Amino acid sequence: MGIPKLSRDLEPYREHVVLGIGCSNPQADRISRLVIDGPGLVYFVYHQLLAMGDRKANPFDAQPSCAEVCETVRSLLLAFQNQGVEIEAIYFDGYLPVQKRSVRIQRMERSRERLAAFCRVCAQSYARPVSELPKTYKNGIELLARPTTLLSRSVLLPEPPFMVPAVIEELRREDIIPSFKEIVHLVRGEADIYCAAHAQRTGAAVLSNDSDLLGYDLGETSSILILGTLEAALSDDGESCEIRCLRWRPHKIAKKLGLQNLTRLVFERFSDPSISFHSVKNRAQQSQISARRRVELEKFREEYAIKDDLTGGKLMLSLDTRTSELYYQFEALRNGRQCSEDTTAAHIYLPVVVENHMRTSSWNIGLNTRILAYSLLNLSLPDHLRRTSVVEILRSGNRIISKGRELYDYEQVSQNVQQLLGITSRIKKAIQELTLDGLFLWRLLGLHEVCRDLSEAGKQAPDMDWMLKFLANGYVDDELTLDAVHVDANIQVAVYSFRILKQLCAVSRKHLESRLISQVVTLEDCLADMPSLTEIFASRLELYGRMNRRPQPHSMGQALALIYDETESLD
DSSP: OOOTTHHHHTGGGOEEEEESOOSSOTTSOEEOEEEEEHHHHHHHHHHHHHHTSOTTSOHHHHSOOHHHHHHHHHHHHHHHHHTTOEEEEEEEEOSOOGGGHHHHHHHHHHHHHHHHHHHHHSOSEEEOOSOSSOOOOOOHHHHHHSOOOOOTTGGGSOOOTTHHHHHHHHHTOSSSSSOOGGGEEEESSOHHHHHHHHHHHHOOEEEESOGGGGGSOOOSSOOEEEGGGOEEEEOTTSSOEEEEEEEEOHHHHHHHTTOSSSHHHHHHHHHOTTSOHHHHHHHHHOSOOOHHHHHHHHHHHHHTOOOSOOGGGBOOTTSOHHHHHHHHHHHHHHTTSOSSSSSSEEEEEOOOOSSOTTSOOGGGTTHHHHHHHHHHHHHTSOGGGOOSEEEEEEEETTEEEEEEEEOOOHHHHHHHHHHHHHHHHHHHHHHHTTTOOHHHHHHHHHHHHHHHHHHHTTOOOOOHHHHHHHHHHSSBTTEEEHHHHHHHHHHHHHHHHHHHHHHHHHHHGGGSOHHHHHHHHHHHHHHTTOOOHHHHTOOHHHHHHHHHHSOOHHHHHHHHHHHHHHHHHHO
């Protein structure tokens, strides 16, 4: 997850390289094979898009959507291939170790602080923009060729928390040519060690911004291409281009410093970020160290040791990263290993979403749906291995907390599945008769969850007339308020909770008792047409553009009336 100051220490050792073919210097070192740190690439693209965004847009609409990020990641990969670069693998974190829990909670806390800071200073409302859709960058070369300056106001917002799983989902689609499915890997652990193992085995260069990679022994021929230094230059006639970047060659750097590899140097910098690089080098070159320091060094080396075979760590691509983590904690129990440092519960991390920080977390919506999903996964275990709860890690007010969720037994699961099937089937049938867009069908189902959960909590649901304007236009009376953003976040979380249920139904079904299987199969059929992540987390402008292509205000009004009537009937 990065070693403080290490990148700055090694700046003098960076070298210029060209990815694939080039036009300016035929003698330049060229990179022909790549292994890519997936999350690093996604965040790089996001920040490039953010910097290239419309400076007149409000902070919410200036933020790149999941769809924009996915489209641009794909175009950048195609740009690499068009330059003659072979992409051998793209690795994504799928099941981070328990030891990273404190670091992950710290990251969530930083996101919460950013959201809180933004909500304190943001305007009461924002006028509707003139443009109907945000600009997308289909050309990966354009992304690298344009100079960028970050939008200071937008950087306050946390990054979209679902853009990485959205990219994974889009890259493995088989209906878009070319598909990257065969080279996209969701792995058990952090992506960096799989990138390092791949590079050590094949000699391919690693494309990443993670300085942790310098701690691994990548072998004599591999190198680390620094993501943040990627740039593209077009020829004068515009007919050809060159993609350049800076790289580190760890073996060469170590040799210059009189070291076998850089692991000891990385350890010394990690141990003390305050000292000079000269002191770091001196310590790394010393053979005599205290017994305590030697124990610490050996532990550090063990963390950066590349195992002989990591292929068994590749996980199922049918799961999002968060549900993948939860699933493999339960699989660890099935295989006789402890699921976490706690003996009674597995954990799932529910990220900070863009919402009104001064209001209740959106993750209070869809809770019953998620508990049903967790319970199905739990019931797929033998009796003696089952747990009584799952711990959700999420924002609550001004804190990130761990909240235990008590799981359902067989009878409660059966009852909840039957109730959900009844409501969902009834609403879907009525809405489908109105021939509404499939995405809006699911947004309306999400709204039903919002209204029901607010009602159960003794809170008022959004006014129906206000909701109709918001769903149809993304704005109400040509204004966007923080409360409207919060309602949108509620709906998105509700729909995503259905997605968790869909995924955990699929992996649990084969292990369930026969009395529940038929219900779960029916539930899977009901959830089969769920939208993709890029659709669930579509921006308001994308939704507005979609509505404009199929304007159905009358049908939307009828559907909304149905949702509100259905909610009232449950009271």
